[in-house]
Amino acid sequence: MTTLDPAAGLSHGDVMDILSRLETTLASRKTADPETSYVAQLHARGLPVIARKLGEESIEAVVAALSGDRNELVGEAADVIFHLLVLLAARDITLDEVLAELARREGLSGLDEKASRTAKDT
């Protein structure tokens, strides 16, 4: 386990290393023994269960944002990211694909994107 002090700030490399190591671990757990791995257990239960779990964790994050303290929200946010990565692995989507999509959107204001969508619909 890696211990980092968030107050000291994480470098871009640290963030990518953490996500990348987690993605590698999660991929290896797809075929692991459900008796010894929570992630393997989720895969054994199937995509609908994984998707539901992500939904539950998202709601817990919303509740923490509205009525929890800072630490609760940090914990729930970690649960959301973890379960999202499990879901992506279940659908064979890599983090690179998601990051490439975010990179594509970089600098494109959500308001401009929405306006172009509305223009297209009319």
Ligand SMILES: N=c1c2ncn([C@@H]3O[C@H](COP(=O)(O)OP(=O)(O)OP(=O)(O)O)[C@@H](O)[C@H]3O)c2ncn1[C@@H]1O[C@H](COP(=O)(O)O)[C@@H](O)[C@H]1O
């Ligand atoms: N980051 C995580 C992580 N975050 C949360 N969790 C687990 O997610 C589960 C969800 O917690 P909840 O309390 O919401 O749910 P629950 O009530 O325990 O479970 P349900 O009965 O609702 O299914 C808990 O069991 C947490 O321990 C995680 N489990 C694993 N990881 C990472 O995944 C790796 C592989 O884990 P295993 O597959 O278990 O070896 C680990 O080394 C970690 O790096």
